[in-house]
Amino acid sequence: MTAAARGRERPMSGNRKRLHIKTYGCQMNVYDSERMRDVLAPLGYEASETPEGADLVILNTCHIREKAAEKVYSELGRLRPLKAARQAEGGGMTIAVAGCVAQAEGAEIMARAPVVDLVVGPQSYHQLPELIARAHRARGEALQTEFEPEAKFDRLTAERAVDGPAAFLTVQEGCDKFCTFCVVPYTRGAEWSRPVDQIAAEARMLAAKGVKEITLLGQNVNAYSGEAPAGREADGRWGLAQLLRHLSLIGGIERLRYTTSHPRDMGDDLIAAHGDLEKLMPYLHLPLQAGSDRVLRAMNRRHTFAEYAELIARIREARPDIALSSDFIVGFPGETGADFEATMRAAREIGYASAYSFKYSRRPGTPGAAMPGQVPEDVKSERLAALQALLDDQQRAFNDSCVGRTLPVLFERPGKRAGQLGGRSPYLQAVHCDAPAALTGRIATVRVIAASKNALAGELCDRERGAA
Ligand code: SAH
Ligand code: SF4
Ligand code: F3S
Numbered sequence: 023m024t025a026a027a028r029g030r031e032r033p034m035s036g037n038r039k040r041l042h043i044k045t046y047g048c049q050m051n052v053y054d055s056e057r058m059r060d061v062l063a064p065l066g067y068e069a070s071e072t073p074e075g076a077d078l079v080i081l082n083t084c085h086i087r088e089k090a091a092e093k094v095y096s097e098l099g100r101l102r103p104l105k106a107a108r109q110a111e112g113g114g115m116t117i118a119v120a121g122c123v124a125q126a127e128g129a130e131i132m133a134r135a136p137v138v139d140l141v142v143g144p145q146s147y148h149q150l151p152e153l154i155a156r157a158h159r160a161r162g163e164a165l166q167t168e169f170e171p172e173a174k175f176d177r178l179t180a181e182r183a184v185d186g187p188a189a190f191l192t193v194q195e196g197c198d199k200f201c202t203f204c205v206v207p208y209t210r211g212a213e214w215s216r217p218v219d220q221i222a223a224e225a226r227m228l229a230a231k232g233v234k235e236i237t238l239l240g241q242n243v244n245a246y247s248g249e250a251p252a253g254r255e256a257d258g259r260w261g262l263a264q265l266l267r268h269l270s271l272i273g274g275i276e277r278l279r280y281t282t283s284h285p286r287d288m289g290d291d292l293i294a295a296h297g298d299l300e301k302l303m304p305y306l307h308l309p310l311q312a313g314s315d316r317v318l319r320a321m322n323r324r325h326t327f328a329e330y331a332e333l334i335a336r337i338r339e340a341r342p343d344i345a346l347s348s349d350f351i352v353g354f355p356g357e358t359g360a361d362f363e364a365t366m367r368a369a370r371e372i373g374y375a376s377a378y379s380f381k382y383s384r385r386p387g388t389p390g391a392a393m394p395g396q397v398p399e400d401v402k403s404e405r406l407a408a409l410q411a412l413l414d415d416q417q418r419a420f421n422d423s424c425v426g427r428t429l430p431v432l433f434e435r436p437g438k439r440a441g442q443l444g445g446r447s448p449y450l451q452a453v454h455c456d457a458p459a460a461l462t463g464r465i466a467t468v469r470v471i472a473a474s475k476n477a478l479a480g481e482l483c484d485r486e487r488g489a490a
Pocket of ligand 2: 197198199200201204205206207241242284
């Protein structure tokens, strides 16, 4: 073989570079980090678990709460000596800030943290190769925070590296809801949906690589409205329910999920899909945020608690065993003790299988930040502790109710102990089970024998044991 042919066969052999990406925030950032890896792989970048000795470090950041944003600056502080050490060795470390903090505070980061070489917003990371080259030439030119989701998805590589049998797939970007506490409409821009054909092509590629479960992602995923597939142009745009039905026809894809949804966009067709689309898993994250109508109005959530409860009743009618999840904010400006009690009552009335709860965090530029009646920190802490205790109890009770049941589990990875595998139930619970490694990436029937707050323990049913 000639040297040139060898070069073509292994184009990166002489040019390996180490890439470390640290991801903060929501699943959409997890997806974006994976895609950044895909974009950079052809340039010779290989993933590295730690930042030490990396040629390129990307912090994919989150701006949702003050603490999340602060983490970026402390991480940059930790990276400074590592970069200096690389330089002392005669090497270099390019440091990039990506994601929602980059979008919201890009210029400020460049000014405040000279260690940063480039800043790239969530809609611009397809331009990373170009930005890295620019950063190497001159600092200050490498800031890209345009909103161009269309260009981003068009220019992403068709290939995706796959990590296990469950994958995320972003179908929708941005948010037009403008809840008064939230930065997302500012950091991610206006709602935009990928065309159905583009999504289906990505899903088929994932299926061909052994993916069994796809979670469709969007900041407001049930507002999905994407260009209909070729041959169905007369339909105009398709909603999420149509997209789910379309994807359920792809061979190899056994499970579909979607997150995150807004109660206002929970259409009848989507509710119906929960009743008759077998591959759509019985789990729904539908954030309520607060139980008091007064607070919901001030948050601009555009629904009352009664409307939410009625919606849940209809969803449960379609799919009685559905596991529900929510996000809650305590201590929104003006929230009284009685308002908070309404949140506790609401959580009790609905009964969640799992939920996230947060203290309200004042975000610059959002309407909530300027509202009167900001709630003192100690009151927020007290309310959060009470709500979390209730939600923990509900989660434990839901997990306990699964003991004795037989559930299909998608095994994703080795379990905590030798001889174990870890996977997910249809209700998104973590399940640990003694099982042969050959079952990784497959769905097997498991009898649940014990439960804790965070996980189920199971044993393989005889049929599965025999099959493996
Ligand atoms: N699009 C999703 C939520 C995205 S942010 C939705 O509409 O529900 C995830 C969660 O973070 C939100 O549901 C909310 O509970 C929380 N959150 C957003 N802004 C916040 C803030 N300023 N303070 C505290 N929690 C916040
Ligand atoms: Fe934020 Fe509200 Fe949009 Fe969710 S719906 S991303 S909470 S503005
Ligand atoms: Fe955070 Fe941006 Fe997601 S602010 S929650 S990373 S959309």
